[in-house]
Amino acid sequence: MSTMRTNYCGLVTEELLGQTVNLCGWVHRRRDHGGVIFIDLRDREGLVQVVCHPDNAAVFKAAEHVRNEYCLRIVGTVTNRLAGTVNANLASGKIEVTATEVEVLNASVPVPFQLDDDNLSETTRLTHRVLDLRRGQMQHNLKLRYKVSMEVRKYLDNLGFIDIETPMLTKSTPEGARDYLVPSRVNAGNFFALPQSPQLFKQLLMVANFDRYYQITKCFRDEDLRADRQPEFTQIDCETSFLTEQEIRDMFEEMMRVVFKNTTGIELPNPFPVMDFATAMAMYGSDKPDMRVKLEFTELTELMKTVEFKVFNSAANLPNGRVVGMRVPQGGSMPRSEIDAYTQFVAIYGARGLAYIKVNEKAKGRDGLQSPIVKNLSDEVLAQILELTGAQDGDLIFFGADKAKVVNDALGALRVKIGHSEFGKKAGLFDDVWSPLWVIDFPMFEHDEDGDRWTATHHPFTAPKDGHEDMLETNPGACIAKAYDMVLNGWELGGGSIRIHREEVQSKVFRALKIDAEEAQLKFGFLLDALQYGAPPHGGLAFGLDRLITLMTGSESIRDVIAFPKTQRAQCLLTNAPSEVDEKQLKELHIRLRNEPKVA
Amino acid sequence: MSTMRTNYCGLVTEELLGQTVNLCGWVHRRRDHGGVIFIDLRDREGLVQVVCHPDNAAVFKAAEHVRNEYCLRIVGTVTNRLAGTVNANLASGKIEVTATEVEVLNASVPVPFQLDDDNLSETTRLTHRVLDLRRGQMQHNLKLRYKVSMEVRKYLDNLGFIDIETPMLTKSTPEGARDYLVPSRVNAGNFFALPQSPQLFKQLLMVANFDRYYQITKCFRDEDLRADRQPEFTQIDCETSFLTEQEIRDMFEEMMRVVFKNTTGIELPNPFPVMDFATAMAMYGSDKPDMRVKLEFTELTELMKTVEFKVFNSAANLPNGRVVGMRVPQGGSMPRSEIDAYTQFVAIYGARGLAYIKVNEKAKGRDGLQSPIVKNLSDEVLAQILELTGAQDGDLIFFGADKAKVVNDALGALRVKIGHSEFGKKAGLFDDVWSPLWVIDFPMFEHDEDGDRWTATHHPFTAPKDGHEDMLETNPGACIAKAYDMVLNGWELGGGSIRIHREEVQSKVFRALKIDAEEAQLKFGFLLDALQYGAPPHGGLAFGLDRLITLMTGSESIRDVIAFPKTQRAQCLLTNAPSEVDEKQLKELHIRLRNEPKVA
Structure with a gap:
């Protein structure tokens, strides 16, 4: 590969047995065992075991002084590991490299944490981001991110899409989200805005005859941040002329299948199911339902318009009111404590309670039901509820009754929560597939x-x-x-x-x-x-690349798939951005600070 | 391809003779000829001639109403053109499409200029950028730009380089160029800066073990703009670990060869010549000499330190002084008016004059030379000048004498100017190659x-x-x-x-x-x-992508290879960015305008 290096550490295998290799990498671990020094040398492709024998005095002396995260160059011979010391977890696990030269390319001060410590706070990780990025998981995430974007490019290139760059310094149009502004020096009192998306530019490119456009590009929104939001985020942005809605959907559904297949081996279904918005809201209370969860809403609004029970009746008669039931198969076994926890959970979404009925024995009618609200409902209405929801003995029915938005948000979230719970998985309410x-x-x-x-x-x-x-x-x-x-x-x-x-x-x-x-x-x-x-x-x-990779890697946070992310306070802990600037700079930009107390 | 379209206009050739095609595109030109309507229909792949016969009443009626830049869908049959009407300049030039359906997808108001008008002002072009982008040259430039960036990606991907995105909202470090600043809403009084380059982040990625990084990314500099500068520009940014300078140069020299070859067919030399900075300044007065120009400096500083002629003597004895001669083969025929023009030209670079000697007949010594300065120089010095510059009969020698910077800038620019002039080309002082x-x-x-x-x-x-x-x-x-x-x-x-x-x-x-x-x-x-x-x-x-494409396409301005560029006043004439913003927005960002008169 080069004068310094002939092979990546992680790719030295038994095919190279007997050969001399030059490796460059970091000391992942160093141990002294029976008078021999073993160094696990790491580069981006993985680890290899380097052996430093005391009979090579120069090598041994150098090896004695190295510590974790020293950057080394090793020359050595690829040899078989002793029987019983083979490591099946490593590509290089059958061999080791017997060092004939050890050169310290750069020393390291002691690292503030072990790279394989999985219990680091996010503040520690973001402050020491450079070391954090050396960790296997982060290496994997960013490599996968690259592979995905490259597969996207290949797919679109084959279809004649052209990557065209649109401006970063553009016009503020204060609709939707808040803009990031950039004061102009040359045009005093005027501001650029960073783009929230290239939407209008890509449309202009279609008018300009480019036919098929794409771009993998940064977009900016100055919003209060949640776990899955960043001030700057990356969009796979596409536009085409002369295609129908169906043709566009087919094209990008296939892109997603190809990308998943080629980067992770995962085979997404073909075709993707299609659902209209109205059905999604009716059945799942969400326009992005998690289809792995086998729970559905039953519409009860009409039925409840005429009942005497105020909670249901008044909700059903609101202009935007809604009453639904959600049958939870086998939910009858759910302990009171779990139901209480769910009641608190739906309160986050504005629900003022969580009515339920446990169906113990349908055949007994009212007496076979267990619920605080049964007494408020007639036999006829109870029978209708059972009929409409299809509830069976042993099931539980949750109810939502409020403005439609509250019902959808609360029961929609509850549906996902139950599906992903221990109970949900045991009860077969969750399909662990890509859906x-x-x-x-x-x-x-x-x-x-x-x-x-x-x-x-x-x-x-x-x-x-x-x-x-x-x-x-x-x-x-x-x-x-x-x-x-x-x-x-x-x-x-x-x-x-x-x-x-x-x-x-x-x-x-x-x-x-x-x-x-x-x-x-x-x-x-x-x-x-x-x-x-x-x-x-x-x-x-447009696709959100950060979110896609977060999902593909099973990461907990979008910050785990971005090399240098901002915190939820929109700060970079590594560089300490944003920061104060010189008065001279502000003056050139024709702005001054307001004399408000700092909200730092 | 789709329900609306089966083929691109520009790609309909005689291979499709007799077949029915569905085309979508714009009316490039419409003419009525012998009672038949001919439409040149254009899409991004080129033109095709559509024929609308009066015996198809519906088609003919629709065709009568279309005007330039209408967007049409045409169904028709591919037929041979009549002998004598073949257009060898078009891929589709041997055929025409006899229309059986003409659908107006969208009408157009009259366009403000003809798309093939090559004498438009830049203001007109940037104001109507969407129409300007429909022009063949702009389509070509942006397609080539895409091809180049895709070839770069393929080349680097093969070598194990990984595209990793670095932040756009980063820290202001007021060295070098002026930063574009972005006020922070959440962190009052603080500012992000847009990156001038990802320099430090890419170095951090090397420390973080990524080994090979690249990115094709926007960078920002708030500088006063010249013809080849934009507030935002695109860099092909690369970094590797464990390679020597020579290995890095070889790798990227080969990249440039591959990219040129695969996108334009141009074969760059292998290897590239290498010159050290000192030699480049000594011989060409520039650290980026145009090697196509066959003119060189001759160092005369030492020689002139002791002459009596003040102009040369004082310059040679300055602490940073320099005196050079530049022999122009066959320059003796240069008329006085041309020399005067060059004298004005070097004044731009601070030169206070442009001494010269025409060498009419060396053998005659002083009498064979023609020059206002000969009288100030001794026979011995004149002989040395001829000897050192190698001047022959019929040549001319220009002189620069001043601070080294002025000499280098002025004579360096003059060297290029003469090389590219009519005279230079005739005199064989310019090699029209890629150098x-x-x-x-x-x-x-x-x-x-x-x-x-x-x-x-x-x-x-x-x-x-x-x-x-x-x-x-x-x-x-x-x-x-x-x-x-x-x-x-x-x-x-x-x-x-x-x-x-x-x-x-x-x-x-x-x-x-x-x-x-x-x-x-x-x-x-x-x-x-x-x-x-x-x-x-x-x-x-790092390579400047805009500049590379400008060079490859022979464009006059960097703005011809950017879809939506800014003017030299850093404005977008299409969207009118930058613009004023609401007081509410400024308040949220904790800034206010200075009360200075506007310099708009």
Whole structure:
């Protein structure tokens, strides 16, 4: 490979027996055993055992002084390990390298933690990120991340997609999430924004005749961070002209199958199931249902509209009210403590309680049921509940009754929680498979409860279903969008839509969103302009790369698949960014700090 | 390909004769000829001629209404063109498509310019960038850009390089160029900086055991813009461990050969010539000499130290003075007007004049020379000049005499100017080839004339030559760096170095640069820290992708190889970025505008 090195440590196998190898790597462990020094030498491909015999004085002396994480160059001969000392966990486990030269390329001060310590705090790991990145799991995660992005590139390249870079310094359009701003020095008082996505630029590229575009690129959102959010994140961003929604979905579903297969060996189903938004919300209370969980909602809203039981009745009669049951097979054995814990859990989502019925013996009617709420419901209603949910002896039924949003959020989360619980797994309510799903036919608009206005469910450039154009202004709530999300194991992997390619439809959508002509021109004039010059039918989608790799590696946090991530306070503990800057810099940018007390 | 389209327009050839094709594209030109309508339909792969006959009434009627840049879907039959109407310039030039259906996918308002107009102002092109991008040259440039980056990825992938993303929101280190700053909302009064390069992060990745890293990524510099600069630019950034300078240069020289060959068919020389910095400055006055130009400097400083002629004598005796001659073969025929123009040209670089001697007839001595300065020089000195420059009858010698920097800049630029002139080409002073060059052995430090201190020639993380470590503090001016630049046709394509991997050497360099321990810790503590944990020997380089593609496509401006560039006033004419933002946004970021008059 080079003058310093002939082989990677982790790839020295018995095929090289008897040969001389030059290795470069780090001391993973050093032990003195029967007067011989053994060094586990590590590089990015793995470990190899290096043996330093006392009969080679120079080698032995050098080896005596090395410590963990010293960077060494070793020359040695590949020899068989003694019988009984073979390590089946290593590719190099059958051999060892008998050192004839040991050169210290660089010493190391004692490391603050052992690299194979799995119980490090995240603060320790992020502060010493460089050492943390030497750990096997992080090496694996970032290598897999690379493999995935390269497989994506190959797949798209074969289909004629072209990677075109879009600007990082762009225009602030304060819709959706908060922008990161960049003050301009040359244009005093003006600001660039970092892109939340290349959405409009990729549409312009379609108008500009590029036909098929992709980019694996950074996007930015200045939002309060959750476990799976970062200020900067990476998107696999794609757009094509002249394809139908179905063709786009097929193309990217196949991409995901190929990428999974070629990087992890996992075979995703073919085809992916498809579910419309309305069904997903009705059955699972979520637009990204985890299909591995074998639990479903039963709609009880109509039934409860006329019952006397206030909790159910008043919820069912709310303008946006909903009452559902969720049958949990074999849930009758669930102890009271577990039900109490679930009651607390759904409270996080705003549910003010968690009604349930245990079905002990259906045949006995009311007497066969065990529940605090049975007394409030008539025999007829109880019979209907059992009938509709299909509950059997030994089952349990949970109920949600509130505004639809609360019911969906609370019971939707409970559904996943139970599915993933010990109980759920034992009761066969969880299939441990890779379970993708397309969710389609999203509504164009959602009603903003605060402002009494409509907001775009996806974004304002999403096309309505054919024939729904006329309803954009007359009945926005009924408009369905040509939008689609790809869901995997309950995570939204990506989403997209067919875009509006006609200027008059785009203007209608802006009007439905109460963006008047002047504002539309100011913010999106360049798009409206472009649409007038024979814009082609086009659409696309974007995948979150960080999230995809988090899922593929089974990582607990998105931060485990990013080399240098920010904390949940949006800080880099390694470099101490963000930091104070010189007054001179601020002056050049025509800004000053507000005299507010620091909220550091 | 899809339900809408079976073939790309530009790829319909005689192999498809008799078949029905579905095409989608734009009306490039429409003409009525003998009662038949011909449409040149364009997509990203090229043009095809569509024929609409009047005997198909629906087709003819639709075709009558279409105008330039309408987006159409055409169904038709591939037929032979009539003899004599074959167009050899098109892949589809032997056939035409007889339309059986014409569908207008989207109309277009009249375009503000013809797409094949080559005399558009840049303002027009950038304002209507979407239409500008439909032009053949821009389509070609961005496709080539993609091909190049994909070839780079393939080459590096084969060598085990891994693409690892480094942060865009990082720490401001106000050295070198000016940072773009991003105010932090969560950490009041603090700022991120956009990266000027991933330099330190890639070094950290080497310390973290990744062995071979690359990234094709955006970098940012808030500098006053020249023709070949953009606020954001794209770097092919690479770093490896355990390779020597020579091995790194070989690896990336081969990359450039492979990329040129596979994308343009151009075969670059093997190997590239190598020249040290001192020689390049001595012979060409430039560290990125255009080797296609067959002109060289002759050093005359020593000779001129003792002459009486003040102009030469005083320059030669300056502490940083230099006197050179540049022989221009056959330059004797150059008219006075051309010499005057060159005199004005070198003034741009600070030269206060441009002395010359025309060599009419050497054998006649002083009388055979024609020059305003001959009278100031002795016979002996004149003879030496002729001897040293090797001038022959019919040649001309230009002189530079000033501070070395002025001489190098002025005569270096003049050298290129003459080489590229009509005269230079006729006189055989210009080889029209691809001429790469490695320039190596740069000095570690340059003397900052204003501040009386040393600055890093490359950057402060560059390693000194072996054995030069001790001179870092005792004789910084004599230290040579393990730094290398790749030059092509006089453009710096990229550069890099072996980095410092020992903490004590890095600290010495900081001290030589008058960065004290406290400041070093504050700004680069994370690097010094990392170097202590067995940092491996490592090095790398970075190429400017924009510049490479500009060179490959022969574009006049870097803006012709970027989809959505900024102007020289750092503005995007398409989206009007940067722009004003809401007071609310500024408040959230804890900043306010200074009350200065706008310099818009």
